[in-house]
Amino acid sequence: MSQKIRKIAFRIAKWGAALAALGVLALAVAVFIAYQSLPSYEQLRTRTDLGQTIRVRADDDSILVSMGPSFGRWLDYEQIPEVMRTSMVAVEDRRFRSHPGVDPIGIARGMWISLKAGDGLGGARGVSTITQQVARNIFLTPDRNMIRKAREGVIALALEQKFSKDQILELYLNRVYFGGGAYGIDAASNTFFGHPATEMTLGEATIIAGLVKAPSNYSPTADPEAARGRAGVVLDSMVRYGFLSAQEAAMVDPAEIVIQKPTGGNAARYFVDWALPQLDTLIRETSEAIDVYTTLDPDMQQWASDAINAHAPGGAQGALVAIDRDGAVRALVGGKDYVESIYNRATVAKRQPGSSFKLFVYLTALEQGLRPDDMVMDEQVTIDGWTPRNSNRTFLGPVTLREAFARSINTVSAQIGQNMGFGTIASMANRFGISDQIDTYPSMVLGTSEVRLLDMTRAYAAVSRGGVSVPPYAITKVVTAEGRLLYSHEPAPPRVLVAPWVASDMTDLLQTGVMSGTGRAANIGRPTAGKTGTTQSNRDGWFIGFSSGLTTGVWMGNDDNSPVRGLQGGTAPARAFRDFMSKAVANRPVESFDIGSELPDWQLEPDDEAWMNGDPMLDPYGNPIEGDPLDPLAPLPDGATPPVDDEWLDGVLRRDQPRGDPLQRPSQPRRDPLEPAPAPQPQPQPRPRDNPDMVRVEPLAPPPSVPADQPQPRR
Template identity: 85%
Template sequence: MTVRKIAFRIAKWGAALAALGVLALGIAVFIAYQSLPSYEELRTRGDLGQTIRVRAADDSILVSMGPSFGRWLDYEQIPGVMKEAMVAVEDRRFRSHPGVDPIGIARGMWVSLKAGDGFGGARGVSTITQQVARNIFLTPDRNFVRKAREGVIALALEQKFSKDQILELYLNRVYFGGGAYGIDAASNTFFGHPATDMSLGEATIIAGLVKAPSNYSPTADPEAARGRAGVVLDSMVRYGFVSAQEAAMVDPAEIKIEKPTGGNASRYFVDWALPQLDTLIRETSDAIDVYTTLDPKMQQWASDSINAHAPGGAQGALVAIDRDGAVRALIGGKDYVDSIYNRATVAKRQPGSSFKLFVYLTALERGLRPDDMVMDEPVTIGDWSPRNSNRTYLGAITLREAFARSVNTISAQIGQEMGFGTIASMANRFGVSDRIDPYPSMVLGTNEVRLIDMTRAYANVARGGVSLPPYAIRKVVTADGRLLYSHEPAAPRVLVAPWVAQDMTDLLQTGVMSGTGRAANLGRPTAGKTGTTQSNRDGWFIGFSSGLTTGVWMGNDDNRPVSGLQGGTAPARAFRDFMSKAVANRPVESFDIPGELPDWQLEPDEEAWMEGDPLLDPYGMPVETDPLAPLPNDDALAPVDEDWLDDVLRRDGEREDPLARPGQQPQRPQPPRQPAQPRDNMDVIRVEPLAPPPEPSGPDQPQPRR
């Protein structure tokens, strides 16, 4: 057989095999064509899961959860520079090939052969249509069978849909990294605005991401993303999509890239806020944007202050609530990556003397005044005999001084007279959601509560005794702009009369100016209270200034003692560190209380002076002394002279009732005021119980924590 005949037979069989191959391919394409969904079905497929994008108070993105889909853009809505950039870098013969690019495949094989990779290089050649087929219908597995199926589906897509429809599908469904699917999601994620507003430079960055979203992510490596954008821009010039003059006007280095704010620090807030969606909107699978109240700067300052001041291996938490109830910062621990346990909203801890807020609110509501005299003396309730941590009794002192010193016996007497159940009800009235058991030692803060509830209670005092629940979500919007929810302020609820809140603020300001909370003083009107529990297991400081209320807790998760932890030290300093920045640009606001408060130099109470702990001087420095020994300066224990107080506070008489109409007499209860007398003859109000309340005794009776 001659060579010519052999060649003829090879050609004949080759043609026959080619014909069979074309027939088989045609059948495969026809079957694929018949199985393809309609274009509308492809547009609305939600098989990648719901996207939730959480935004801060300034609308910046805090975190994106799940795949992120932006608004679907019709072909006409997609900026021309975006379409041109993508075609230039991904598939410059897109408009001419049938779904696969024979020229591109041949070129890929040739390059691979020259590089010694065999025919493997052809696998890296995918047209835009093939990428649509892979992204929507196939897995990302790299093998010959999957590549063949990809080609078949691409050919079928080209038969069923127009080039414009395929490019529209591609630009709305391709993955660009950072959880973003589609150009609108990518534009919002990386530039902070919709894709319809995209510039040429931004389009080159997004087009450059498809090749390797992780390597060129603008948020992870901005320089790599800008470098890749330069390659895309060169391709657009080379293939005639833009002129050299237009390209010269684009400087990738000047393209502003939006970085998500908050990061790790914001996750505690997000974990608390998102479950609230269940009660705010109906269940939906649509992509949504959740606009929150979180201030990114405050959140970072809060995280910094907790990490800077929490002792050693102890944990810390912080909540900041604005005057309208908006939660501006929420830190549930030092590091979310290390521990997702939210100590601000989930953990229940004993509040120590910070709970005395409710004790004194009850006393004020029942008619006592800050400058009324009470007697610090031994008291026994059932089998419980509370003592002051310095093991001394001050005798006749004002209610204000008793609060500033956090005198335990006075709190116990108030509870005995007013009723422990009444104080528990006051705590619940002000927002403490957990059950408060009304046993006697509860007045010293032995019930367990949440930081966010305690902060809410103090915020209610700061608002003049008016309750507004804390909230985290401002509005919820779908990707196509439909409003699903918008926050409406709750109807204000009056918890106590205004004069009660004013007097309580008077006491709280004393606690900062001259009591255990001096380390929290901001140099502007500041009110607050410390709290320390037995053996320094918990340290609290909660206070407010210029319309912002902040609560701080520190301690160990396993309830072990923390050496040196007291409410007036690390928590108060963290409060001051955070608040000094948070209210720096707010107007200085004076409290609605009568006159200025005296700057007493009081010794610390149980918050800062416990058995075995050092006494601190007014500057927070330890003083070498035996806490069981009498204080060297007896004058420090003396009650404040009322004549001197009248002069300093400019008190010329009784305050007017803020609720009374002009000409009316005050309606609030007024205990009789007596002129100041020498110490031995001073009139004193003793808080006497009407009858000893029946209380449990024995081993089950909770023991007070100092």
């Protein structure tokens, strides 16, 4: 039996040796072929096709940003500071001088660690020597698979046969990517420290050496603390593997390394950061140099940035989005200063919208049959233990729906939610492009669910367009450097969200908010519609509105969601809107709104968004109103602009023209608007049955109960 086992073992060993010999022979042939195909060292030195160049252009063809590889001066091996050479070897490949291009010890160690962690043999794929990185960066793609890894090893072995260790390290340090568009240590040193690599200190060398592993995560300009922390890891490696003494390492304090702030940052970078990722869905991946033409208007962008910086309170942040009638984004500001903070508050940040969310509450009411002139009751109401309160702590009794909207009366919004269904309102918000989840507890009608400024602005733009969706877009076309068209924008098919008469009545309410409600500071002297929003403890201030086909949304607040003293939607955000829009639409024709109802006689709103915290009430042009704001006979302060008179309103609202019934409003049975419809009668359907484009809102399940201590945000 033992003899039989010995024969089997002998055969296995014989065939194993034969297969191993064949494997070695095949590897030798592969390395020889790769060796023969390698370019000369001089050719590798002059090669610059290691990245794609992208030029992003505004709508006037001017270049907003040019992105692509930046190559510094080529440094010969002797010119590269020794601290740079040793720090890179210590952290990336400490056995660089002893292995043949592939590190068997490193591979075995990686496999062992992976096996202990239960990850199989895949850990070996994460082990790359400096020579392998040169092979991958110059000759291969970054795909992660075993075939690419095998080719990488073959090329690395060939490189070691053709070039010396010093040449390989020289090639590596002059061509590896360090982030920020910088290829090579000279470009990196100039980018991050403002001087050539030949002047590099030990501390600076450790920061650059630490970037190779993850240039984005450890970028000195984006996250200086992460870069300094990584430099400490490099110093420890240099000491551990004998490249540096402990005394020398102790003399370096990463916290004292001076990192140069990037120059040339501007507000347009927020727009570029939002637009460029869209290329992944618009064109196939290409390494060609391309020009990306966008919708951004440079003048509007500058005016938007100026408006935010001029009006955002103190240390608070601000954001602005302007969308044209076809969805083209003309301006996008994600913060006060891109250099200081790349966080995009226009497209990424989610904040409570306050009363600006009431757009969806009243759209639901109008779609279900209410009219701007319908009478509703402002009275105390309790819903599942929640009792909303009005900011003025009073109840007005019977008011029109229009007055309730302009005064932003919370009790009326709560009653609409109770009778129409909180889920129905959430569905309306989703219908208009609010992509985030909307909670359906009762206080949601006051804007307690977090949303994005871009989404809210898109929703208001759809109302401006008559109830038709307005998907925002940034890229108009993409062209190669040779002029080959890769992409051209085509308008999205129109999608009707609500009936035209619903959008018309909503515009009526929104115009009231600017003419005589909380948004008076946003009046730009031509027909303007919009709504303010202020959240609890003045944490967020919003104003979103439209005029002459341009819709603009403004948000202000602190990134940490802390209160901002005196911040209200009707103050700083409305003024920023006014400053921006007065310039942005100056050369556009004045467009009257096609609305079906007149404004009420009352003109002022005693509301906390207009005059809480000691802020003065404003007339339609933003002038402070002294004395009793509700007294029409009160004298105007010296130099103040007189209130808008009836003659001007007649011209703007076309009240002096015969109305007819241009919107063909479907007839509705008259009833108490906020009285629940008696069962089992169905809810009124605002859509004419012969209109297949209209959206029907189906009744939803009753909303869940809410605790009595539920937060009650102020508008």
